[in-house]
Amino acid sequence: MRLTCLALAAGLVCLVGPVAAQPWDLLDSGKLLATGGVSQIEGAGGGGLANWALITGYGTRDGIGANLHYTTVLLPDYRLQSAGVAIGLFDRLELSYAWQEFDTQDVGAALGLGLGRGFTFHQNIFGAKLKLIGDAVYEQDEWLPQISIGLQHKENDRGAIIGAIGGRSDEGTDYYLSASKLFLAQSLLLNATWRQTRANQFGILGFGGDKQDSYSAQFEGSAAYLFSRRFAVGAELRTKPSNLSIAREQNAWDVFAAYFFNKNVSATLAYADLGSIVIRENQRGAYLSLQAGL
Helix, strand or coil, rough: EEEEEEEEEEEEEEEEEECCCCCCHHHCCCCCCCCCEEECCCCCCCCCCCCCCCCCCCCCCCCEEEEEEEEEEEEECCCEEEEEEEEEECCEEEEEEEEEEEECCHHHHCCCCCCCCCCCEEEEEEEEEEEECCCCCCCCCCCCCEEEEEEEEEECCCCCHHHHHCCCEEEEEEEEEEEEECCCCEEEEEEEEEEECCCCHHHHHCCCCCCCCCCCEEEEEEEEECCCCCCEHHHHHEECCCCCCCCCCCEEEEEEEEEEEECCCEEEEHHHHHHHHECCCCCEEEEEEEEEEE
């Protein structure tokens, strides 16, 4: 309540009324530390490779949360970078945007892409996620996990190259259903995601191909153990379609460690294996992601 006093000719008159909500009141940061996850490689809240059902940020059902991220994956023959922003609205709706750059380094030169070393693919990713039912944190006595649906629309800037290697399109949309369950007493988080996609290497090499052009169902799984409320370790698996004859794909996986300094800053370090990419096998290397937000 707020006490409002007015100076009138007859004296001082005080009125009692509700406090008007201020814009910054929406930034309540009321969720538990680490429950917004980190930034997934395509910009959504989750793990590094897998989408989670959790909504990004620390805003409760009465507030909003947001974050910025930068991620780099250093592979033997390639480099992948991602930067973006995500907003969580009332712990119900998540909106995200990510920009990706995939540097082909010496491989691009060997394939005759561009004028030499360092030919890059770029991708814009627009995402939306909606929580349907359940609450991973507060419904500990329920067997039902938190369940969300979402989509990621991807636009690649190398349509001519994608067509030359057999890709059918330089843009496409993934659809997914995620279920996340947090066991607070056991300090364990489990997540499973079912994704419908046509993407080649997450969309970096376009969508559809000469082998297959239809949507296929793929799986993303995560398990994370919280040693403390600030420090978590875990592993992820993500299956991928293999649509192109020239670029056989394999499943991706990682093992990671994430440290949450506070609700504003977190860092994730992982060892990631993306399998075969075009003419190079065993693309394994370091994954580093920094996130800042509220």
